Amino acid sequence: xxxxxxxxxxxxxxxxxxxxxxxxxxxxxxxxxxxxxxxxxxxxxxxxxxxxxxxxxxxxxxxxxxxxxxxxxxxxxxxxxxxxxxxxxxxxxxxxxxxxxxxxxxxxxxxxxxxxxxxxxxxxxxxxxxxxxxxxxxxxxxxxxxxxxxxxxxxxxxxxxxxxxxxxxxxxxxxxxxxxxxxxxxxxxxxxxxxxxxxxxxxxxxxxxxxxxxxxx
Numbered sequence: 001x002x003x004x005x006x007x008x009x010x011x012x013x014x015x016x017x018x019x020x021x022x023x024x025x026x027x028x029x030x031x032x033x034x035x036x037x038x039x040x041x042x043x044x045x046x047x048x049x050x051x052x053x054x055x056x057x058x059x060x061x062x063x064x065x066x067x068x069x070x071x072x073x074x075x076x077x078x079x080x081x082x083x084x085x086x087x088x089x090x091x092x093x094x095x096x097x098x099x100x101x102x103x104x105x106x107x108x109x110x111x112x113x114x115x116x117x118x119x120x121x122x123x124x125x126x127x128x129x130x131x132x133x134x135x136x137x138x139x140x141x142x143x144x145x146x147x148x149x150x151x152x153x154x155x156x157x158x159x160x161x162x163x164x165x166x167x168x169x170x171x172x173x174x175x176x177x178x179x180x181x182x183x184x185x186x187x188x189x190x191x192x193x194x195x196x197x198x199x200x201x202x203x204x205x206x207x208x209x210x211x212x213x214x215x216x217x
Contacts, residue, residue: 032064032077032184036084039178039188040158044092046176047156047192051093056108056154056168057085058099059135063161064184070101073129077184078138081160097152098139099165100125100132106167108152109136112145120149155193161186172196 060069061077089096097110107123125148127136140146153170160183170193
């Protein structure tokens with residue numbers, strides 16, 4: 001639904017969101033963590049995320065709290081979002097990486113083990129709320145051996161607050177519309193990817209058992 005909390009003043013609504021008390025969508029009240037987990041769970045199911053797969057997360061905690069991106073970041077909000085994301089990542093076994101803001105050139109927070117396994121290029125910075133963003137800073141502080149990578153090709157992505165994550169998605173990106181379209185006051189977009197289809201008019205994209213295509217001979 002395209003409407004979010006309307007009860008109380010903007011300051012009161014922001015205070016409720018920052019505390020993680022409620023997120024309202026389609027008439028239901030959910031914590032920020034629960035709303036995030038619900039959306040990530042739907043995306044993981046649609047995109048078949050599991051071991052070896054990567055989810056990139058971009059999030060503006062300012063937008064979640066109801067103010068313009070980059071003007072009111074909150075680590076408290078970031079911790080709530082992390083809780084929901086990790087709940088699903090732990091269940092399904094996929095990796096999560098977190099996009100920094102443009103002040104760190106949208107580099108990505110991840111575990112060093114993942115960076116080394118993928119052979120990615122490391123860049124040097126420690127994200128903080130004022131340079132990197134609250135979400136990236138919270139993710140960095142929660143990891144066992146955090147590191148920043150210059151770029152990644154993720155299998156799926158979630159964008160909380162329209163931070164733009166497309167530069168870190170694999171081709172071909174398939175838009176995904178979760179049943180909840182807001183977390184707090186932030187609009188949510190998401191996508192998963194599929195391999196590019198190649199070939200011409202005789203190409204087959206499913207096995208013979210499922211395609212129903214006749215033999216060419």
